[in-house]
Structure formats: structure tokens, C-alpha cells
Amino acid sequence: MANSPPIFPPYRGRFAPSPTGPLHFGSLVAAVGSYLEAKSRQGEWMVRIENLDPTREIAGVSGQILNTLQALGMESDSEVIYQKQRYKTYQAALAVLERQHLVYPCVCSRKEIADSTITGIDGPIYPGTCRGRFLHDQCPGARRIRTDNRLIQFRDSLQGLILHRLHSDIGDFVLRRADGVFAYQLAAVVDDAEQGVTHVVRGRDLLNSTSRQIYLQQLLGYPTPSYLHLPVVVNARGEKLSKQTGAAPLDVSDPMPQLMMAIRFLGQAPPAELIGSDVGSFWKWATEYWKPEKIPQK
Structure with a gap:
């Protein structure tokens, strides 16, 4: 059973x-x-x-x-x-996204990203320099998630209606750093779901x-x-x-x-x-x- x-x-x-x-x-x-x-x-x-x-x-x-x-x-x-x-739990979630071909390796330095001329709601937006890189097990670098321009909206109980388009407002963001440390965004999502x-x-x-x-x-x-x-x-x-x-x-x-x-x-x-x-x-x-x-x- x-x-x-x-x-x-x-x-x-x-x-x-x-x-x-x-x-x-x-x-x-x-x-x-x-x-x-x-x-x-x-x-x-x-x-x-x-x-x-x-x-x-x-x-x-x-x-x-x-x-x-x-x-x-x-x-x-x-x-x-x-x-x-x-x-291991975060790695399993990352693997799900990798199988959807939504993750790519990024070897750009912090300075290269900071020099981006595209600005969003949290500062410089990653310009997508490594978007065409092929992902394999031994590939160095951070792991970024591909974003699109779908409308993400939610109503915060205090702040009201919030609307964002990730690609233009935030850009592709890191899920795991180059040193193997998982990003807050992925870990918080996985933990919130698992803890109900x-x-x-x-x-x-x-x-x-x-x-x-x-x-x-x-x-x-x-x-x-x-x-x-x-x-x-x-x-x-x-x-x-x-x-x-x-x-x-x-x-x-x-x-x-x-x-x-x-x-x-x-x-x-x-x-x-x-x-x-x-x-x-x-x-x-x-x-x-x-x-x-x-x-x-x-």
C-alpha cells in the first residue's frame, strides 16, 4: 500500500x-x-x-x-x-529544470554582469551572454534559469497587486553558484513546498x-x-x-x-x-x- x-x-x-x-x-x-x-x-x-x-x-x-x-x-x-x-534535495529540483532545457552554465564574472547596460528592478540585468552554452555534467560555472516575458502576478496581502515580467524586469537568475552553493531562490521554493x-x-x-x-x-x-x-x-x-x-x-x-x-x-x-x-x-x-x-x- x-x-x-x-x-x-x-x-x-x-x-x-x-x-x-x-x-x-x-x-x-x-x-x-x-x-x-x-x-x-x-x-x-x-x-x-x-x-x-x-x-x-x-x-x-x-x-x-x-x-x-x-x-x-x-x-x-x-x-x-x-x-x-x-x-541533494536542491540538486534533484535543479535536475528537473535541466531536463526541461531551462538551465544553462554561466562563466561570466561579477564585473561583466555589473557592466551590463540593461537595468531592471534589482539593478543590472544579466545580458544573456552564456545563453547558448551547452550544459553537461562537468561544465564549469554557475547555473542560470532561462526566463521568459510571461506576466508573473500575485496579490500581496499587504503590498497589493504585484506585476513583473521576469526577462525584462529581472533577467535570467542563478540557481547554483559556480562554487556549488545553491541560491536562495531555489532553496526557499523547494523547502516551502516540501514543508507544506x-x-x-x-x-x-x-x-x-x-x-x-x-x-x-x-x-x-x-x-x-x-x-x-x-x-x-x-x-x-x-x-x-x-x-x-x-x-x-x-x-x-x-x-x-x-x-x-x-x-x-x-x-x-x-x-x-x-x-x-x-x-x-x-x-x-x-x-x-x-x-x-x-x-x-x-
């Missing part, structure tokens, strides 16, 4: 940090938004560690991230997934990635989740708050002020006295009174 496919709840969300440094306030906003969207709908919330690039991962940070989330009252409802353990993710809640800085991911979902026969892209936290210079811009790590010794700041950033109005409660009381209130329609677009 064949194994029955897994039965997933109607709502499955996820939070997918990269272990390049400890969680900061920008990370907390994304975690809180995704957690409350899931829990307010009686759904599941999962944690996935996006450690695709071993050169960027800092030893011990994955465990630190999980400990921080636990101290803040957020625990994954299923086993934590580590992307560096899933290269129904709703993706993440920062607005990833909004332009969504069209690429929907394109891959269509080619691989995966369902497309619902998307909600949260406003991004910026510093005093208007830069996205990140490890690269010197964001301070979260202080889990006193979690309530940070949780209150995060939920207020997301447009919610917690009562002032909530700051004197414990983490459990915070989540009870936040889940009951969560209003996603109050989240600001930017």
Missing part, C-alpha cells in the same frame, strides 16, 4: 533566519509578524535555518538564534530544518524575490503560497537594519520592551500595562488582538 501524503493544517507559516549573526530588532519584527499571522489563525509556525553558504555562517549562531526565539516565547511547531543538510508552507510572511526587502520564486514553483509543479511582505526596519541613515549595518543583538534578559516595540512597529496598539507582564501573557494578548490590517505598508 502506497504511503499517504502528509496532511497539513490549513495554515503553515515559517521564519527563516540566516546564521550570519545574532537576531536583531529587524529580525524580531519578521519573526513576530510571521508568528502572529500563524497563531491567530490556529496554524503552525516553523523555523528554518538558511545556512546555504558555509563561508558566511558563524559557528554557534544557529543555536543562539533558537535559544533567543525560545526566550522570546516562540518555538517551532516542527523539527527545525537546516538548509546545508539539503543539497501555505503562507509566507517576511520583510518587504524580499518582495522582488517573489516573482522569481513563483516562476520556479510553476516550472516545478509546486503550489504557490500566499504572501505578506512586512515593512522593513531601517536605521537613522535610512539603511535596512541588518548585521552589515551594525544592528545590535536582541537582549533576551529583558524581552518585554523589545516585544512591545516590535508589535507597535507592526501597527498594533498593546495596552501600556502589558509591558509589566510576562512573555506568556504578551503572546496571549497579541494573538487575541492581532489585526494584520493595521500593519503599515512601509
Whole structure:
């Protein structure tokens, strides 16, 4: 008798940090938004560690991230997934696209691509220099996906209707780097499908990635989740708050002020006295009174 496919709840969300440094306030906003969207709908919330690039991962940070989330009252409802353990799964998905003759090797340097005179929504567009190259097992270089100019459209729950034509707006993009590291776009799509993710809640800085991911979902026969892209936290210079811009790590010794700041950033109005409660009381209130329609677009 064949194994029955897994039965997933109607709502499955996820939070997918990269272990390049400890969680900061920008990370907390994304975690809180995704957690409350899931829990307010009686759904599941999962944690996935996006450690695709071993050169960027800092030893011990994955465990630190999980400990921080636990101290803040957020625990994954299923086993934590580590992307560096899933290269064979990504390779299998890449092979499906290769059999459709949609993948080609690219040996262009970063400078050659940066010198492209074609500009899209994310900067220079790859000009297609290697599109005619023949793909074989020992072929060097990165692996790019051929795009076309079909209209990719989706309605983001917060940002509204988004329309892109990949070939002219983004261009052929990398699925696996020349050093063998798989790209975020492919790995996220494969993992979301395998984990049964129904709703993706993440920062607005990833909004332009969504069209690429929907394109891959269509080619691989995966369902497309619902998307909600949260406003991004910026510093005093208007830069996205990140490890690269010197964001301070979260202080889990006193979690309530940070949780209150995060939920207020997301447009919610917690009562002032909530700051004197414990983490459990915070989540009870936040889940009951969560209003996603109050989240600001930017």
C-alpha cells in the first residue's frame, strides 16, 4: 500500500533566519509578524535555518538564534530544518529544470554582469551572454534559469497587486553558484513546498524575490503560497537594519520592551500595562488582538 501524503493544517507559516549573526530588532519584527499571522489563525509556525553558504555562517549562531526565539516565547511547531543538510534535495529540483532545457552554465564574472547596460528592478540585468552554452555534467560555472516575458502576478496581502515580467524586469537568475552553493531562490521554493508552507510572511526587502520564486514553483509543479511582505526596519541613515549595518543583538534578559516595540512597529496598539507582564501573557494578548490590517505598508 502506497504511503499517504502528509496532511497539513490549513495554515503553515515559517521564519527563516540566516546564521550570519545574532537576531536583531529587524529580525524580531519578521519573526513576530510571521508568528502572529500563524497563531491567530490556529496554524503552525516553523523555523528554518538558511545556512546555504558555509563561508558566511558563524559557528554557534544557529543555536543562539533558537535559544533567543525560545526566550522570546516562540518555538517551532516542527523539527527545525537546516538548509546545508539539503543539497541533494536542491540538486534533484535543479535536475528537473535541466531536463526541461531551462538551465544553462554561466562563466561570466561579477564585473561583466555589473557592466551590463540593461537595468531592471534589482539593478543590472544579466545580458544573456552564456545563453547558448551547452550544459553537461562537468561544465564549469554557475547555473542560470532561462526566463521568459510571461506576466508573473500575485496579490500581496499587504503590498497589493504585484506585476513583473521576469526577462525584462529581472533577467535570467542563478540557481547554483559556480562554487556549488545553491541560491536562495531555489532553496526557499523547494523547502516551502516540501514543508507544506501555505503562507509566507517576511520583510518587504524580499518582495522582488517573489516573482522569481513563483516562476520556479510553476516550472516545478509546486503550489504557490500566499504572501505578506512586512515593512522593513531601517536605521537613522535610512539603511535596512541588518548585521552589515551594525544592528545590535536582541537582549533576551529583558524581552518585554523589545516585544512591545516590535508589535507597535507592526501597527498594533498593546495596552501600556502589558509591558509589566510576562512573555506568556504578551503572546496571549497579541494573538487575541492581532489585526494584520493595521500593519503599515512601509
